[in-house]
Amino acid sequence: MKVRLVVDGVFEEVEQVTEALHPPESGFYWIDASTEDLQELQHIFNLHDLAVEDCMNEEEQRPKLEIYDAGHYFIVINSIRFDDEEIFLRSLNIFLGRHFIITVTQQKINELRLIKPLLLEEKVNQADRFLYHLIDLVIDNYFTVSDRIEAKIENLEEDILMHTRKSHLNEIIGLRSEILWLKKALGPQKELIATLNRKELRLIDDELQKYFSDIYENSVKISETFDTFRDLMGNLREAYQSSVANRANEIMRVFTAITTIFMPLTVITGIYGMNFDHIPELHMSNGYYFVLGAMVTIGSLMFLLFKKKDWL
Amino acid sequence: MKVRLVVDGVFEEVEQVTEALHPPESGFYWIDASTEDLQELQHIFNLHDLAVEDCMNEEEQRPKLEIYDAGHYFIVINSIRFDDEEIFLRSLNIFLGRHFIITVTQQKINELRLIKPLLLEEKVNQADRFLYHLIDLVIDNYFTVSDRIEAKIENLEEDILMHTRKSHLNEIIGLRSEILWLKKALGPQKELIATLNRKELRLIDDELQKYFSDIYENSVKISETFDTFRDLMGNLREAYQSSVANRANEIMRVFTAITTIFMPLTVITGIYGMNFDHIPELHMSNGYYFVLGAMVTIGSLMFLLFKKKDWL
Amino acid sequence: MKVRLVVDGVFEEVEQVTEALHPPESGFYWIDASTEDLQELQHIFNLHDLAVEDCMNEEEQRPKLEIYDAGHYFIVINSIRFDDEEIFLRSLNIFLGRHFIITVTQQKINELRLIKPLLLEEKVNQADRFLYHLIDLVIDNYFTVSDRIEAKIENLEEDILMHTRKSHLNEIIGLRSEILWLKKALGPQKELIATLNRKELRLIDDELQKYFSDIYENSVKISETFDTFRDLMGNLREAYQSSVANRANEIMRVFTAITTIFMPLTVITGIYGMNFDHIPELHMSNGYYFVLGAMVTIGSLMFLLFKKKDWL
């Protein structure tokens, strides 16, 4: 657990977490805690049992804002990470007070590292502005991920239409599952930010409303993008199925056509392999060559006919 | 039927059910009844005909809360059980009064056993707190089931993509049916808990609101999870269909390719099996070996060509 | 047309329909009419042109409640019948006044027969209570039908997964059509009963509200059940398609495998059927038996290989 006093974006480490109980002369306290620190913090800041329970839960949490009588808000939001194979959501739990903000995470979250230079640049002096920049970072990261998913979908589409491979099925099914799970998380996230975007929240400055409104717009955009992704994945799966069927049909067609072309030739050789006493052709001096020629002719004609009918 | 006086989570058996008509000095009465006891209870507690009819009904009930003039609420909620083959819902009927709570079940429900140590630990002294812990247990159990379904879906997905078996179809169709039926039950359950989550209910302490709000959040999460399950099952079914088609195509391709490769060889043997008087090759001393060699060469070339074209 | 005075559930035939214009001392009048009687009734009870037009219409009617200035309600509800092949809906038209109820039907409706003993048992003395019991009967009948459809769907599911038959397609397509048509009728029926379930209707006693609320709950349940049926039918259709494809693939696989196994044997016989002057094997004393043995061996090995690869 790190306790910092932030004044005009400048950080100063604080030894005693209890200092954060009283408003500083200027700036605000940021307590960057892990779930292990929660028990201690619960006593000091009077955190609600249910909020602590949510932070400890190993499961992915539903984004939400809850207003507690103790004078702070409890906010849960999910940070996203995409390692090209799987999409990970990591809960970022925030307790927002008038002059302090507590961030609680189970695993390291990149945005908590990126926020530092940003606060300095923007000379952030208030806990609610800190909240805005943190959530802005979290949401902007969804765009990075959605751009990479979009690129992946487009590559997949091109790839499938050019030369379908069996492994494409795994990719489609896997990516579609990931998108379906993610879509589930985006709905409540949008709702959470809509709540922050309303005027009446006592702990959030009215000046910030336009800024949260900007984030809200982004989170709607992300949600619409993932809806489109789901439909595109359906489109892709159908492209895959058609492509694979087309290719299978074509190969079988070639195989079957070869068999079909050779079939009459087999019968011809069979005819002149029969042991009848009287088969006049057998005794013609060029019979053999005539028959070979006939066979080549018949085979070629069949091949050309199939070609012309566009069956091959 | 068991009648108990609960004081600070401590249970005390009561002989006469009619005692429960009057408020105890401290604590509340819990009457754990089966449907056979209903007739007796109906007279004593003035239960409504329609509520009793619902309890007796063999069919799965829609979760709901009904407020009766007689001064108690009638609550129906479904407890879930999953034996890896089928999902069972069992109706848990609750009559909540100011100083008593009646639970009515047709079959044994696990949560009514699990509640006892919990009440002791939490020193529960009021009927509405009992209700909260009971419903919390019921809803938490849905997470257990949904985690197992999720694991089952993920195994199935992996299994299908690795080596599809015909029996997968039964599993997919069966599990999808189960999920569709369950989804039907989750909508009204969510509504019921939303009702409990509102401030104005006279028999439920305002202090409890945050707690019912926590349960509500969980029931929304469960409902969203099952929506995702339904979509994942669609994804899975399509994975199955594609996998099965791919596999069938591949096997047929191998069979057909073998036939196709042997077809020209048949014609060659046919040619030298013809009985023409003049077939010069027949009299060449190495003719037989040349032809055998030619046949091996042609067959091999075809095989290699098919391989190279990725048709095999 | 039958005109009856109902007092405490006891029926008494009345000769003159015009008697029903004036409130009886006790009880109410029930006029059980067919569409042919409408013209007469329209004059007497001042029924609205549009209501009469709806009763006469051969088409299935949308359930609804309309309040007319003449001091009565016009209610349309659909009675259901299922003869295992097709689902039939029959319009039941009701004019509800303060002291009379007119039921108008084009075809016999079973519920109008079943209501008589029920009225006697419940000692019904008011037109609105009659209405409640009639609609309760109509809606309860939907459960009977939905239970039979559910059983049919479950049988079909099991049947299809065990041994798919071509006739299953007809059953699926037919039943799905029936369900789609029925679903269309359930939405407005639900709305109608929601209207009856509201407090403000002047002609319906507030005491009855809880009872209509019970029916409303049932009609919601039915509607949700039919939504689930539609999804289950989609599930079933996909099960059918996969099963049929699996079976077709397997049979073709066996046929093709036989051909494939015999193909090399044909070539072998072809080789030793060639007429080359010098084929040493032909003159070996056991050549014939060696070749036969080789053929059996090759065929068996291919068969075993295919088996082992799970291609057969």
Added chain:
Amino acid sequence: MKVRLVVDGVFEEVEQVTEALHPPESGFYWIDASTEDLQELQHIFNLHDLAVEDCMNEEEQRPKLEIYDAGHYFIVINSIRFDDEEIFLRSLNIFLGRHFIITVTQQKINELRLIKPLLLEEKVNQADRFLYHLIDLVIDNYFTVSDRIEAKIENLEEDILMHTRKSHLNEIIGLRSEILWLKKALGPQKELIATLNRKELRLIDDELQKYFSDIYENSVKISETFDTFRDLMGNLREAYQSSVANRANEIMRVFTAITTIFMPLTVITGIYGMNFDHIPELHMSNGYYFVLGAMVTIGSLMFLLFKKKDWL
């Protein structure tokens, strides 16, 4: 352009369109115009630019009602026609004033012909009643069309399940496109009539409300019917696909079975066509007949086996 004074349903031709500017002693003016007459009418009746633009537009219009300051309403509704191949919608533009109604069409619309006898029979004396009867005719015509589409769908269903033809695909795809386009037009039409069905419209008599409510109900019914049609067409397309696949599989099965049955016979003839010095059977006196018998037996047994296994 035809200008008529309508009194109690009786028509009287009027020479000067400007007469219609002033209320007649009794009745109302009906101006039956084509789009060419619009410029003239725009000046006289002070029609809004945007309304005129809509009338002139060649595209299908969205049904709507617009209230203009000039004291009239502008109503657009679509008349339907179905020639068994395609569904046509034709815009019917209406300007409704207190004592006049202007109908503007680009093409002849049947309902404007059918309205005349109706007005006479109903002794229509007011512009808003004219409007009611006109819209009633327009909407009733949708039932005629929807009944014919329903019949077509049912025939198609039966036809497809009995003997699928390739041409069915064209019919399904074409009809489905038509239904999808039509569905798009029905939503706003329903909204338009809902607007007419509200009490507050100044130019429409409150007495007419019940009548417009009847039309509204019909337009909801039509809209629900077309939703069902769309689902039925999906059902049908899947029936087609399954039927076609079943049929193709069966035919291929027969072909392949014949090949498979003859394959071992070919090998047998091949065996006794080999030129080994020592093949004892060749010298048995009944060898030839034994072998022929064996071949018939083997072929028949295979055929019976396939039949028994229900593979043929």
Added chain:
Amino acid sequence: MKVRLVVDGVFEEVEQVTEALHPPESGFYWIDASTEDLQELQHIFNLHDLAVEDCMNEEEQRPKLEIYDAGHYFIVINSIRFDDEEIFLRSLNIFLGRHFIITVTQQKINELRLIKPLLLEEKVNQADRFLYHLIDLVIDNYFTVSDRIEAKIENLEEDILMHTRKSHLNEIIGLRSEILWLKKALGPQKELIATLNRKELRLIDDELQKYFSDIYENSVKISETFDTFRDLMGNLREAYQSSVANRANEIMRVFTAITTIFMPLTVITGIYGMNFDHIPELHMSNGYYFVLGAMVTIGSLMFLLFKKKDWL
């Protein structure tokens, strides 16, 4: 950046952008800027950081209207372009003040060229009228695009049903992706215009309401059209799949039928190619011709049978 004073639709170039800060005697200023000019404009007109950020963003923007304290609105709308391969959306950013309008674009947008003659013709003298005409042009262009997409879909439908080609798959999948992306953009655009269509906007004259209402209607129509397009593309994809499957089945059927017809003939030649000592037919003088005749007969009969059974 071009700064123009527009008076009664007549343009006059202005040198100093700062002139636009003060209301002109008559008319309004139009500043046609690119994103490079934004920094300068931001200082002069006090544009909000977030609005400038949106203009600079390379990504496609969500259409919206935002009201800033500085006394102007910020409007984002997407202009559409369709080059028969892909649909492009280009953000058109607009700052609307009382006496000025600033248009900001990253790329050239055709509508900004087309607006000039229009303003002259309509003698536009106010910034809000300019806005109306600009948005009207933008939306009308969607009709042009949707008409071309509709034509493309209809051609594709006809083409696919007449003679399916493999390349159709690419067209369907590609067009469907484009439509899905576009649909995503149409929702917020509709909302934006609905906002403009409300009475209370201070900077937009109430007189203009009817005109924005006309545009709103058009944007709803476009949105409904694209919903229909999406459904039609689904229809088309299924048509493609069925057509391709039908064609593949037919070709395979012909190939397989040929093989099947020749199979018995092969056996016949095999029979008379056997080397039994006693095969009486071999010594009949016309045996060879009889057999040839029998083969032709059998082949023809099989062919006719298959034809008659409609298997070919």
